[in-house]
Amino acid sequence: MNTESSHAIPEAEAALLLGPSAEEASGEVDAIYQATRKAFGFLPNAARLLATSPPLLAHHMRHIGYYSQHPTLGAPLLAFIRLLVSDRARCRYCVHMNAAMLMQAGISPEGIEAAREDPESAPLPARERALLGFALAAVSDPHAIGEHEMVQVRAQGWSDGEILDAVYHGASAVAVDIVLDTFNVPAD
Secondary structure, eight states, rough: OOOOOSSOOOOOOSSSSSOTTTTTHHHHHHHHHHHHHHHHSSOOHHHHHHSSSHHHHHHHHHHHHHHHHHHOOOOHHHHHHHHHHHHHOHHHHHHHHHHHHHHTTOOOOHHHHHHHHHHOOOOOHHHHHHHHHHHHHHOOGGGOOOOHHHHHHHHHTTOOHHHHHHHHHHHHHHHHHHHHHTTOOOOO
C-alpha cells in the first residue's frame, strides 16, 4: 500500500531509544509484552520504547485497553482518528501502524488513501465522519471549536462523553507521535 500523502514523512533512521526485547523483559514489562503480543500478534516497537519507563508503558496499555473496549467509538473510527492525526504530524510509525489496522478491519488501501487526502471521504458512516472531522479540527486548532461546532456534532447523536473521548484520543495520538518521532522508532 502506498502510505505517502501530500504530507512528506521523513525516512527512518536508527532508533535512538528502545527498551528491552521480549527475551530481555522481566516482571511487569514481561507481563505487558505477553499481553501485547497476544492482542497484536507481535511486539510493537512502540511498546518497546515505552518499556524504557515501565509505569508509562502500563499507563499507555490501560489507555489502549479503554479505547479497544469503547462501547460506541468503533475500531475503524478510532484508527482513522489516529491515522489522520499522525499523517498531519508526519509520524511514519503511526501512519503505517494505523493503515495496517484499517486494512485488517476490511478498509481498502484506496479508501485509506482517499481519507488521507480528504477526511470527508473516509469510508465510515456519516455520523462517524462528523465526529472524525470534529476531532481532527480540535487537534488542529482547538481555539476554533465553539458552540456551533458542538451543536453540529451533538446533532449527529454523539454524547458529550463520546465527543470528549474522540478528542482526547486524537490529542493523545499527537503526544505518541512526538515521542515516537523523537526517538526514531522504526515502523513494525
